Amino acid sequence: MVGVKLARPEAGDIRERGDSSGLLVLAGTPIGDVADAPPRLAEQLRTAEVIAAEDTRRLRRLTQELGVEPTGRILSYFEGNEAARTPELVARLLEGAHVLLVTDAGMPSVSDPGYRLVAAAVEAGIRVTAVPGPSAVLTALALSALPVDRFCFEGFPPRKAGERARTLAALAGETRTMVFFEATHRITETLRAMAEAFGPQRPAAVCRELTKTYEEVRRGPLAELAAWSEDGVRGEITVVVAGAAPPSPQDYGVEALAGLVAAREAAGEHRKSAIAAVAAQLGVPKRTVFDAVVAARAQVGQQDEADGDGEAGDGPDGGISG
Amino acid sequence: MVGVKLARPEAGDIRERGDSSGLLVLAGTPIGDVADAPPRLAEQLRTAEVIAAEDTRRLRRLTQELGVEPTGRILSYFEGNEAARTPELVARLLEGAHVLLVTDAGMPSVSDPGYRLVAAAVEAGIRVTAVPGPSAVLTALALSALPVDRFCFEGFPPRKAGERARTLAALAGETRTMVFFEATHRITETLRAMAEAFGPQRPAAVCRELTKTYEEVRRGPLAELAAWSEDGVRGEITVVVAGAAPPSPQDYGVEALAGLVAAREAAGEHRKSAIAAVAAQLGVPKRTVFDAVVAARAQVGQQDEADGDGEAGDGPDGGISG
16 A cells, blocks of 8 residues: 655645655646646746656647746657656656656546556655646536536547447446547537437537637537537537436336346356345345346246355345445 | 537636626636636636635635635525525526636535536526636546546445445446545545445545645555544545456356346337447447347247247347447
């Protein structure tokens, strides 16, 4: 178990000068408006000994716009070179360097290579901290007017039509609000594929150019959004889609209930906890799920009895409390 | 369908003066370090005609720390009064007011009442925009050293032990990295319940006091984190838990495959798309799932044949491309 405890002398100054150990700082960068950059980001850009940036030209533009002159060395760190760069950066951290990691826009680690550097640094016992900043994910969620008490982030859907259709089909029953990124030239086909997978009337919001001059949030059913997008949608796009309405428990028959339990058992869960989980998931009594498992076994026939697996006979509540 | 297009004259100044329509701005606030507040937040606090704040005392502290003198009226807006306050705020917006919504810490709408005001404002045709800021969710994810290409946010687990156990049990098969909030006095019991539901060895990270002086990120298996937390964990806590390893397709038997299809059909999906979705979800050929559905029907016996439902006979690829 790796524990990291930071003692900072004052806000804005993460590390005491003269500290001999390295420090990795993950900082969020503006998603559109440079006035969204906090003072701590400017301070980090000024003082870091190494700045690992997804795109060094975008970083230079950012430092110029912020009026900051970086004193450290600037390195590129992106999907194409992360395997080679990660050990190099960890070596600098072990030498005691203060390394800042920034991406093109938003919080590092979300849909970008940052996570591998964090994992390697933690593995090496390096202190890791963050300067939180803007995120397209949370900005889009806040503007979507959809429920956000629970949500999931899915990143970019697959580019190939078949793989995309399968990925979206697998999300058709997801009850949480979903967030996706998408490229301008694929937004219409993706919205159509979503309408196909989730139903044309599923509420959604297409957010583009968040915090920029032409910020636009378009809310409506997926089919309407797909039709609207045919005229072209410019800029960086975040799509928020309402989750599926949870089905009513009465909609589930014996086969479905027993099958959900069997699927969890296949995934390595014990039957008792699988029954409890399915009951919790669907909001039905454990007894109902247990009875379905027993009924399904009876239907399948006697051959299973010979397996000597009497677990289901323990009853739904045996050993399960709460 | 409601579309919102913003044209802003310059960065930092969201609305042209003299604009007759109302504007709702959602702004993120620091989660610990006031130096994480961007210039746009200060500008909003200075210029908004109405500030709706989750906790007006915390807001006053924030404006003092930022050296900002709000000119607008400050109203409380929290779970207890949102039902009454929402129409009042929408009325002000319809009169043309510039309303700023802030919560105690982090981005509005995430695990707080903001979403209802956004939904009501959008319904009333009001422009809604956001000033993105810090978020404990994304900061904790970035520091967790866990994969964050896909994640889900679950908010606070239920307080009652039984309900909490059921909620966590329903998440045992979740393959995305999960983020939870938890209170200091419940963290040990929650980590224990997580170890019970997800397994003692499931990797996780407990983050407390993010961006504050005593920021600490503790990473390790759930059982170890639960034991460590017994000494007491102070401050605001965000827990990040690795998702479940996806089971291998061979682990699924006929009953499980057919049951997953039946569960999707119960939720209103057509059989063909349910078969495609289950195949996509598990990464197995559609044929395998289709065969399982046919085999399960055969096992159940002849009585189902009499129902005259010949859909499964169409084959797994009939009408489904990609």
